[in-house]
Amino acid sequence: MRDTTSTGRPRNRRGEGRLLRAEIVAAAAGILAREGGEEAVTLRSVAREIGIAAPSIYAHFDDRQAIIDAVVDEAFAELHRRVTSYDRSPDPVHNLVAGCMGYVRFALEQPATYRILFGLAPTTPVDAETAGRRTAGFTALVDALTVCVAAGRSTSTEPFSDSADIWSALHGTATLRTSRPSFPWPPLERSVRQLVQRLGLIVIG
Amino acid sequence: MRDTTSTGRPRNRRGEGRLLRAEIVAAAAGILAREGGEEAVTLRSVAREIGIAAPSIYAHFDDRQAIIDAVVDEAFAELHRRVTSYDRSPDPVHNLVAGCMGYVRFALEQPATYRILFGLAPTTPVDAETAGRRTAGFTALVDALTVCVAAGRSTSTEPFSDSADIWSALHGTATLRTSRPSFPWPPLERSVRQLVQRLGLIVIG
DNA sequence: TGTACATCAGTGAACGCGCGTTCACTGATGTAC
DNA sequence: TGTACATCAGTGAACGCGCGTTCACTGATGTAC
Secondary structure, eight states: OOSSOTTOOOOOOTTOTTHHHHHHHHHHHHHHHHHSSGGGOOHHHHHHHHTSOGGGGGGTOSSHHHHHHHHHHHHHHHHHHHHHOSOOOSOHHHHHHHHHHHHHHHHHHSHHHHHHHHSSOOSSOOOHHHHHHHHHHHHHHHHHHHHHHHTTSBOOSOHHHHHHHHHHHHHHHHHHHHHOTTSOOOOHHHHHHHHHHHHTTBOOO | OOSOOTTOOOOOOTTOTTHHHHHHHHHHHHHHHHHSSGGGOOHHHHHHHHTSOGGGGGGTOSSHHHHHHHHHHHHHHHHHHHHHOSOOOSOHHHHHHHHHHHHHHHHHHSHHHHHHHHSSOOSSOOOHHHHHHHTHHHHHHHHHHHHHHHTTSBOOSOHHHHHHHHHHHHHHHHHHHHHOTTSOOOOHHHHHHHHHHHHTTBOOO
């Protein structure tokens, strides 16, 4: 395994050096998803993937952790999309379940990516704006449950706490299935629907 | 940081070489719990902790992974104790909740240890006996819910599937709280009691 | 009771590996005059 | 239109580190005779 390739990629034109930054983040995200763990994302593995020399990365990132941070930011944005991109229904319960399904599906389809979001306590302290972006998914969940309460479709008296429990249950559903793929799990849709209905105190409409 | 210490531990007496095996497992478990990640358990860190030379470990373990495996086995046994060691009550719902609380408390008190049990898919294939020991906790949960059904305290018609969902929810409750310690979580007991009651279809007795 | 010897419980030095990071550099390309 | 030069987008070699693992070894201790 060589660090460099003779048939290397062509260098970017003048003024287009920033393009490499995006390539680095994309390569890191790819390695993470493919190899299954953050530790596989090294400066050298990223450089190898793109076909550049390892030190070239320092023009765009302070250190290895800065690459990971960029991947994390992108992944949070993608997760938020998955939680909020569904066809709106007049039925608020349907919308709530759809958002939750989006969450769980993301976590199951991209387990390694999901794991760097919620698998460990964040090592780097984050500013308020970043923290906001990182809890946007949860906020959407609370909102969706509150709409159900307002529409008389949930008897929850504490939507925030009940949403926190739903979030925990969704998180556990996705991660435990990832961890124990050969366990005889109930069908995913059944579990998610039931978790939401029972923990969200949904009444049949 | 040196590999060896001049004030090393005294070597074991003849015939007591196996004692070192237990010391190695205990040291590895300690490093794991203290450092928070499996990757901190290296042959050298374990040797340093005990005060032996790194190659001495090879008399007791084939390789690094074998140490981890031994720690995992011990941790599963400990988890099973935590799930089943509570004062039995005539109330089957109380027993069910007590077992679940034991599970979640173990996961919250020893997050790194819990993570090597359920944080990733097992890398080493396991024999049937080992697999059985590793699902003993879940079996206890199904049994406890089944007792509730028999006593008319649960209306669950699918205790196995509902137990799987409870397990997922407990897993998520513990791991997400570990991952997001500064989130305004509801009190732990409230969440666990409510997860069990709602997902287990518990009726007020 | 004395002694040669086998065995046990380790040690110490060395290896090759991939890693993050530093450093001095190179060669193409755009620009000022 | 030509040319000197600054800048940009990287490169290549090297560093020290901790790691897993191999190897030949050592010194205390129990045991056979």
